[in-house]
Amino acid sequence: MVDRLTVWDVEVRLFHWTLAVFFGVAYIIETEWPALHAHAGYTVLLLIGFRIVWGFTGSRHARFADFVTGPHQALRHLVELASNDAPRHIGHNPAGGVMVLLLLTSLAITAITGTILYGMEGQGPIPTQWVAAWPDRPFVIAHEIAADATLALVVLHVAGVILTSLIMRENLIKAMFTGDKAVRR
Numbered sequence: 061m062v063d064r065l066t067v068w069d070v071e072v073r074l075f076h077w078t079l080a081v082f083f084g085v086a087y088i089i090e091t092e093w094p095a096l097h098a099h100a101g102y103t104v105l106l107l108i109g110f111r112i113v114w115g116f117t118g119s120r121h122a123r124f125a126d127f128v129t130g131p132h133q134a135l136r137h138l139v140e141l142a143s144n145d146a147p148r149h150i151g152h153n154p155a156g157g158v159m160v161l162l163l164l165t166s167l168a169i170t171a172i173t174g175t176i177l178y179g180m181e182g183q184g185p186i187p188t189q190w191v192a193a194w195p196d197r198p199f200v201i202a203h204e205i206a207a208d209a210t211l212a213l214v215v216l217h218v219a220g221v222i223l224t225s226l227i228m229r230e231n232l233i234k235a236m237f238t239g240d241k242a243v244r245r
């Protein structure tokens with residue numbers, strides 16, 4: 061029997077799949093259903109807030125200290141992957157770690173600018189008088205660019221996960237559901 065190790069705690073798994081659903085809902089609904097779009101966006105913002113706290117307090121592989129490295133290590137990992145010479149990482153690999161930070165940042169920018177815009181319309185948690193005098197155009201542009209950048213990152217993220225799973229012969233998607241990976245000696 062193969063020994064298995066819990067890599068992703070239940071909080072990381074719940075965070076991941078609810079984040080994917082709520083980002084998808086917010087992106088697809090867009091202006092068709094403004095209240096649902098906005099509430100999906102607030103949920104994304106709360107999830108990001110939770111993940112930042114969990115990055116310092118969660119289990120071993122959930123912690124930023126476990127997977128945040130510099131761009132050099134990320135690049136080296138990509139070169140090693142391409143030459144089929146990459147070491148196995150039980151948590152996020154260095155390139156995956158950079159992607160996690162990029163996703164969290166672009167999601168946060170998208171959700172924060174969206175919340176401010178909704179506040180300008182007199183809706184949502186931000187008191188309108190705080191933001192009513194601000195020009196909305198820069199926020200509209202920032203919100204749209206950040207949302208599209210997030211979608212592009214998600215496409216790259218899923219492609220990276222599939223490619224890494226194939227090269228390393230390990231089903232990373234299944235691990236994000238079950239939380240565990242095989243212990244290899």
Ligand code: HEM
Pocket residue numbers: 072075076079080081083084111122151152153156160163164167214217218221232233234236
């Ligand atoms: C069908 C779509 C998706 C699949 C199959 C997928 C799969 C995965 C997998 C396997 C991991 C772990 C990577 C590793 O082993 O290092 C991961 C992590 C992550 N994914 Fe996705 N993902 C999907 C969609 C999304 C979406 C839509 C977002 C954001 C909007 C997202 C954001 C993240 C984040 C932030 C992490 C880091 C998890 C953490 O450490 O908390 N993913 N994803």
